[in-house]
Amino acid sequence: MLWRRPGRRLLNNLSGRVSAVYILVLVIVALVGPLVISKDPSQISRSVLKPPSPSAWFGTDQLGRDQLARLVDGARVSLLVGVVAAGMAVIVGVLVGAFAGFFGGWLDIALMRVSEFFQVMPTLIVAVAIVALIGPGLFNIILVIAMLSWPQTARVTRGEVLRVKQLEYIDVARCQGRPEWRILLREVIPNAIPAVMPLIALCVAEAILQEASISFLGLGSPDTISWGLLLHDGQQNLLRAWWMSVIPGVATFITVLAFNLLGDSVSAALNPRLRLIGRVRRRVKI
């Protein structure tokens, strides 16, 4: 019931609808694609650096591997990194922000200082340095991205928790003698979550970009096919094989764009003020 209106608003929004459909299709392709496409993404052949043709729709790479099969396989990894890293960042961010905002005092100061500290870190440089030191690997990359992405969620959650905890039903819960931790988990966090919803999609978009950047720099696992790795290979062959960089780049761009648009649409659906800004014609014509 609580979600019916924002859900309808989201579906009424064209960019929200299109991006949601795209993401859904991408998830299906990532799950089913490798089963449908008969070609092995790691199979080396003699057809080296062949441009797109009916036999290889997206061409082949420097080792004669089918680019379409690699792109579909890479979609799995890029989506997995995006969703898992964003999921971890959101869970940590919500918990940190909720504890800081709800209990306040020294805990709030300490947690927010830690969050500020992580926010001033130059993300890519830190991520690259850590991955270089601890070694490549999907799990390491996910961990590093999540570790550097939670502060924004924490700050938004804290702000919302500060608002929610002032509401009357929290006082009612206290009067009923419920313990504080229960009020936090049952009343405060569920009511603060809607403010965090738009961040989830934005976090996924950011994580996909981060993973692509790390793999592009050659720090991803060479055995794990991701769009960043395809772009890394694409750059090595930029002057000889345009398709190797154009196609995975377009896929990354459209996917990140879809998550960003979805995040904006969720934000607009939940925030009446933002919706109005989109529609209002300024009363003063400048």
Add this chain to the structure above:
Amino acid sequence: MLRYGLRRLGWAVPTVIGIVAVGFVLTHILPGDPVQAMIGEFPAPEGYAEHIREKFGLDRPLPVQFWLFLTSLLRGDLGYSFAHNAPVTDIIFTRAGATLALMIPSLVLASVLGVVFGAIGARRAGSRSDVAVTAFTVSGQSVPVFWLAMMLILVFSVRLGLFPVTGMTSISAPESGFGRFTDFLRHLVLPMVTLTLAYMTVVARVARSAMIESLQEDYILTAEAKGLKNGEILRKHVLRNSLPPIITVIGFNFGYCLTGAVLTETVFGWPGIGSLFIQAVTNRDYPVIEGVFVLSAIAVVLVNLIVDLLYALINPKIRRAHAVA
């Protein structure tokens, strides 16, 4: 104002120490010998490992080691790179010129164009020009900067042959004079356009939102009722009141410029700090990795400090609030 500045500086110092601590921990908690990590995978002179061990007091407790590390840093000593056979500080300063030559014009251009685009969108929220600006900014934020760089190379260097593919100067360029300068400019165009596009979209998006909010305020109606011209309203009332978030995002861009430099310099083969960092990562040149990491994080903290001081300078409310507190 002075008290506010000192208070902000008071916050910046522990943050910098924290960043140095992270850099320190990264090279010390990892499995293996930290001396080997400092030396990297390059042949060091005999006895150097012992010298390093003694210099950094690696046989002493960790807090003492951290103190020695911090004091070395204060003296500007970031260690020695065997990959380059030179002190890390010297290597970074040699490369800093190229990075600054690329970043400063890109960031200035991005800031100016971002505000102009934001104003174009905000003038009539919901109009076609606004939709175009919004589409441009969302797309700009979604495009991987390294891919944008690659596409610019494909179109303008490979297809049209207008600009060189990589590097900062041509081998055939004159040693000095105007010819050298124009050669440098030809190399600069594509990396600069890449970074300008990447950074201006963020500025434009924030500027648009801030200006739309300002335009809804009653003082705009009052300004118009007073008979002020549109340009004057935009300059004196809208822009001035939208400045805090715009300054924040411009400061953010300046603070994080090394992150953009890493990817752009890698694609364009630009010999700056960004490409130095990636070379260091590839070569496992730990002192350089640590040096660039610490310096880039300190740059972010310093820029944040400057932004906060600018905030207080342009907004008397902040100064007074802190003076009262």
